[in-house]
Amino acid sequence: MRRRLELIRVARSMLVISAHAADFVWRASGAVALHTGVGGEAAVVSLSYGERGESGSLWRRPGQTIEAVRRIRREEAEAAASILGAAFIPLDLGDYPLAVDEEASGRLVEIFIETAPDILLIHAPEDPFNPDHPVASEASRRARLLAMGAGGAPAAFPTIPPPMMYAFEPHQPDLCRFEPDTFLDITPVWAVKEKALQAMGAQAFLREHYTERARQRAFQSRYAGAGSEVEYVEAFQRLTPEMRSAL
Amino acid sequence: MRRRLELIRVARSMLVISAHAADFVWRASGAVALHTGVGGEAAVVSLSYGERGESGSLWRRPGQTIEAVRRIRREEAEAAASILGAAFIPLDLGDYPLAVDEEASGRLVEIFIETAPDILLIHAPEDPFNPDHPVASEASRRARLLAMGAGGAPAAFPTIPPPMMYAFEPHQPDLCRFEPDTFLDITPVWAVKEKALQAMGAQAFLREHYTERARQRAFQSRYAGAGSEVEYVEAFQRLTPEMRSAL
Amino acid sequence: MRRRLELIRVARSMLVISAHAADFVWRASGAVALHTGVGGEAAVVSLSYGERGESGSLWRRPGQTIEAVRRIRREEAEAAASILGAAFIPLDLGDYPLAVDEEASGRLVEIFIETAPDILLIHAPEDPFNPDHPVASEASRRARLLAMGAGGAPAAFPTIPPPMMYAFEPHQPDLCRFEPDTFLDITPVWAVKEKALQAMGAQAFLREHYTERARQRAFQSRYAGAGSEVEYVEAFQRLTPEMRSAL
Amino acid sequence: MRRRLELIRVARSMLVISAHAADFVWRASGAVALHTGVGGEAAVVSLSYGERGESGSLWRRPGQTIEAVRRIRREEAEAAASILGAAFIPLDLGDYPLAVDEEASGRLVEIFIETAPDILLIHAPEDPFNPDHPVASEASRRARLLAMGAGGAPAAFPTIPPPMMYAFEPHQPDLCRFEPDTFLDITPVWAVKEKALQAMGAQAFLREHYTERARQRAFQSRYAGAGSEVEYVEAFQRLTPEMRSAL
Amino acid sequence: MRRRLELIRVARSMLVISAHAADFVWRASGAVALHTGVGGEAAVVSLSYGERGESGSLWRRPGQTIEAVRRIRREEAEAAASILGAAFIPLDLGDYPLAVDEEASGRLVEIFIETAPDILLIHAPEDPFNPDHPVASEASRRARLLAMGAGGAPAAFPTIPPPMMYAFEPHQPDLCRFEPDTFLDITPVWAVKEKALQAMGAQAFLREHYTERARQRAFQSRYAGAGSEVEYVEAFQRLTPEMRSAL
Amino acid sequence: MRRRLELIRVARSMLVISAHAADFVWRASGAVALHTGVGGEAAVVSLSYGERGESGSLWRRPGQTIEAVRRIRREEAEAAASILGAAFIPLDLGDYPLAVDEEASGRLVEIFIETAPDILLIHAPEDPFNPDHPVASEASRRARLLAMGAGGAPAAFPTIPPPMMYAFEPHQPDLCRFEPDTFLDITPVWAVKEKALQAMGAQAFLREHYTERARQRAFQSRYAGAGSEVEYVEAFQRLTPEMRSAL
DSSP states (O other): OTTSOOBOOOOOEEEEEESSTTHHHHHHHHHHHHHHHTTOEEEEEESOOOTTTSOHHHHTSTTOOHHHHHHHHHHHHHHHHHHHTOEEEEOOOOSSSOOOOHHHHHHHHHHHHHHOOSEEEEOOSOOTTOSSHHHHHHHHHHHHHHHHTTSSSOOSSOOOOOOEEEEEOOSSGGGTTOOOOEEEEOGGGHHHHHHHHHHTTOOHHHHHHHHHHHHHHHHHHGGGTOOTTOOOEEEEEEOSOEEESOO | OTTSOOBOOOOOEEEEEESSTTHHHHHHHHHHHHHHHTTOEEEEEESOOOTTTSOHHHHTSTTOOHHHHHHHHHHHHHHHHHHHTOEEEEOOOOSSSOOOOHHHHHHHHHHHHHHOOSEEEEOOSOOTTOSSHHHHHHHHHHHHHHHHTTSSSOOSSOOOOOOEEEEEOOSSGGGTTOOOOEEEEOGGGHHHHHHHHHHTTOOHHHHHHHHHHHHHHHHHHGGGTOOTTOOOEEEEEEOSOEEESOO | OTTSOOBOOOOOEEEEEESSTTHHHHHHHHHHHHHHHTTOEEEEEESOOOTTTSOHHHHTSTTOOHHHHHHHHHHHHHHHHHHHTOEEEEOOOOSSSOOOOHHHHHHHHHHHHHHOOSEEEEOOSOOTTOSSHHHHHHHHHHHHHHHHTTSSSOOSSOOOOOOEEEEEOOSSGGGTTOOOOEEEEOGGGHHHHHHHHHHTTOOHHHHHHHHHHHHHHHHHHGGGTOOTTOOOEEEEEEOSOEEESOO | OTTSOOBOOOOOEEEEEESSTTHHHHHHHHHHHHHHHTTOEEEEEESOOOTTTSOHHHHTSTTOOHHHHHHHHHHHHHHHHHHHTOEEEEOOOOSSSOOOOHHHHHHHHHHHHHHOOSEEEEOOSOOTTOSSHHHHHHHHHHHHHHHHTTSSSOOSSOOOOOOEEEEEOOSSGGGTTOOOOEEEEOGGGHHHHHHHHHHTTOOHHHHHHHHHHHHHHHHHHGGGTOOTTOOOEEEEEEOSOEEESOO | OTTSOOBOOOOOEEEEEESSTTHHHHHHHHHHHHHHHTTOEEEEEESOOOTTTSOHHHHTSTTOOHHHHHHHHHHHHHHHHHHHTOEEEEOOOOSSSOOOOHHHHHHHHHHHHHHOOSEEEEOOSOOTTOSSHHHHHHHHHHHHHHHHTTSSSOOSSOOOOOOEEEEEOOSSGGGTTOOOOEEEEOGGGHHHHHHHHHHTTOOHHHHHHHHHHHHHHHHHHGGGTOOTTOOOEEEEEEOSOEEESOO | OTTSOOBOOOOOEEEEEESSTTHHHHHHHHHHHHHHHTTOEEEEEESOOOTTTSOHHHHTSTTOOHHHHHHHHHHHHHHHHHHHTOEEEEOOOOSSSOOOOHHHHHHHHHHHHHHOOSEEEEOOSOOTTOSSHHHHHHHHHHHHHHHHTTSSSOOSSOOOOOOEEEEEOOSSGGGTTOOOOEEEEOGGGHHHHHHHHHHTTOOHHHHHHHHHHHHHHHHHHGGGTOOTTOOOEEEEEEOSOEEESOO
């Protein structure tokens, strides 16, 4: 299809920051798989395991303990990240509520410095349905700025060039002021995303929900020029301006 | 520079819709030159010549007439478009106020059908300092929709695929709620843009103003990852979602 | 379920204003069926038949004519309205583009006076993907105000009390700044809505699309307190304040 | 009047969270009285007594102490809550500035679990004229989410169904981006509200101010269909979608 | 009071544009009286007499005719303007609906050229409760731009310097996204405003309503530094930037 | 020029709160110089020296230490403030990240009480390119409210009348939702501002950048009525309503 941009680029670095262990799998794993599929490096930071508030099926088992849930979630998320070809960096900060103190913030800044990401995927700034997602979003944006310094000039600390930053879509996009402006065709890596979804041990209904979501986004993408060969799409919203050499 | 997207694409079609003859030259001619420079086709629709309200230097001449101004403006704009490698389509609808009636709107839809643009550059939706720019913007967006039909399904009239639509920047961006999200490096075609600016016979101070503007945008682009080799930039705001095969 | 409001009211009047003949069926027919199901009166105004831009399947037939399409669409929409227990009032103003001139506007005001609606369902104010929907929305809101007069005081023309006004959801809600704030449980009338959908002779994929939409809205409604017995939901956005005797 | 919704429901639970002891009396006590008047349960949490910044008349007395002010404010607010038929839960967190630390936040979550409110009334998110109101609003919304869990699925902690959440109106609504969308007719309980106002020992001018405010809101309600029998109104803004079985 | 700006200026020109004959009296006559009181010139354009929709008390009289209402409204408005020391320019364009066609727009531009206003007072851009006010606001802003030309440069028509533009407050400010940012102390001319209100022959309840409004705005002004000597205030919202020689 | 407001006032107090030592010099020193030039008192609070993130040229020197940078920045900022006739109050809270804890907040409130400012200049609320500026803005607004009390009534602590509050412009105004609404003609004090810029030892390119910015703002001011004698302008956005005795 002539309308789609054909992007060719050398391998670059991608960083994804997820409030709970599963968030990135539902909503951004296609982007990760596309990126690593062409030789890019990717790392996923999971601020918490979502062990208290988002591990419903595990808590249904009698005698369940927080340690066991944390371990299982870690194993699942590592498996999912591995399927996607991404490193998995858990920070284990706890959930419901998630808090990112100065020490954790410092660790996050270090990860920015170490990975020097070109592409950054984070939670959307607003989510009136989840107490942890905006905290993760704010901490991510702040760490990005601290790792960048004031931009251009030398500083008293190591800095990185500004990563292009996107929000992946919230669970309830139209109640979070999320306005998708970038539709990513993940059809070529759909099989990989499906495996990652399965690795999370997620309830069948959520797998179905996000499979359907990817199809609805593909439907919507026709209005952005996608043809019928586009079957699965992930939606993103740009949070920073993009530098381009062509429109 | 690794951070910039490297875009390779086949030649495509670009359409620019300008309220007055000079608007596109100041704010979008770099984008046009980049596009035609790699073999793309481009057409500029000028809804009016700006003969009444935006031809200041011409009206300083004693004995000036509206016909003469219109002719001079047409010649200048044709020359500028020619330098940029773009077709020039004047609709001569009058300015201050510009009005786009149903006949003119129909002509605009025809132009969309004829040019089937992949990229559409229009005025920003708001401009509290200019009576004609929002009229041009609204007419452009409406014609695009009418030329697209309801999207995907057959209709009783010919349709085109949805063009990716950008607003070029207003004269006073921060008073028009214009939020640039796309910085286009026009350094490679700056010499061409300068020639186009000169062709407009514009006052020196406006040429200086927009030269300085392009430098300030380049300065700003460092925060979007541009290096020091980026000297001139045009800023745009996306008005439609973009279909991508990679972030 | 204790959380849901239990509303008991005498039969009232509902008015729905649809740009094209099918719009109200996809997105508001559950609300109409619920309303008429308890004895309320309902009327649907269809500003156009959508004969040019939204009758895709009909235009695939060889030798198709505009008159035939108009007639078929009218019959289908009348059938759908009849299934819902609503009157059908076609204004036949044409589509792509839809225009509501002063005469049509006057007719719309008359319909407001005649039906004196308590509940008004219209298109959302914004829709960057459809040229006719915002025109229909604006015309609807204007006619409502003209029919109301200045509020409270006598006027030189007959007036009605202010109808409570809702927008039904656009085809692409999260790209139209549509923020659903009212989830209507249409599970009890889903069978009726399905029949109305079939009456439109609509393509199978659109029926599936809106069936899935109703299920996704039900899923979303759990966050507004809906239980698992809520299977199908239509989403609306209130455009006027609501007078209440209890929260 | 046929236009008003007639709501009949079983007794439910209402929770009001007030930054200072008097805030809920001025702006939400009518809603509380209506609720308890039909058998509903209500509890008012007062995060502080407003002892430092909002006890003007008390600080005019010579020799006044912070302990005495705190005690008087507590007694007054308890009396007001008692008149309204609501429990009063002071958290005594201090005012100007009010801070809600993790311990206080945990207490607030417990109160949500204990009261399992159907209706939640809180401060509006923005108030550029008061340092404590946005803090109270944010803490209330966060505690609500923490008490809800991720919605639907089991968690490692007890959860409640999502309460319908409203903001009561700020002292200066049109400078706080407060857009009232729900007008509550408190005429039937006006006498109760008047008593509650008097219990606060408030200055005469504030009683007059809010009496006049309730009349102006009633005047405004005519545009939402209220008749002349509606004399006193409290205005609210919905902060969550509402689940309905009829429009 | 030291905090208030002390403005001394030579007499200047003020233009007020009112959709109906009474609008300017309720909401901007204090500003006019202050302006003319120090020697400024003022003109009020009334686009219509409000003869159909806003002359309630007149239409209660049996046998009333549109001509008689128009005449009475004109006389009343002229009397009010005269009390304020302002010229009254009725355009008689009709109301409910008000329409400003190209001829009327041209007349409006001429009035701008003739009066060359320094200060322009118009309706707020949004009013979901009145069909004519946004039409008046849009026509006023457009005429201002047409009279200004492109700003600075000569044009083919006479131009004026840019007037500072304010919106006076709508009837229901907090439902019109009106955010007052300028509080004008009209205490010194309150007696004049009262006379103008009486000249309109307006119903007692509206006079009371706007008297109370002016007192509430004065109350609100304390938060902007007003002392107790400020008893009556009119609120405005700036629609253009202001040029200042001091903050 | 007749159009400009001529303001005459007695000397008043101005407070400027700067996140880093240089911020106020680039963007608000003209306002300070105008204010002190007519006898006003001014104080500049610098929350940090910008020693880590905004002292690029100093960190280029080999063997540089944080103590030395802090000292040099302090001396430069004191010199700049002295040139402007303003007191300089460094709080030395550290930068990248800047944090304002309760103790620092208390100190800030004390400074408000001590200086009782009529005019307050702070950072704009949003800046997606700088981690410290929004922190400084929020801390400034909060301290202002805490110093004001609840407005009008006595409190348990000393209070001040509400200062008029402006945001000075961010480094990248059109990416910070900064909408300038007040253009201040600083031409008369440009020579003073230039000296202050030089005192900061700032890189030549930033001096040039802000000199050009002041010229562009002057250019823009023509649309707000400025004549050609206005050569340098600083732009501000009002954050509080203004009390006026004339428009």
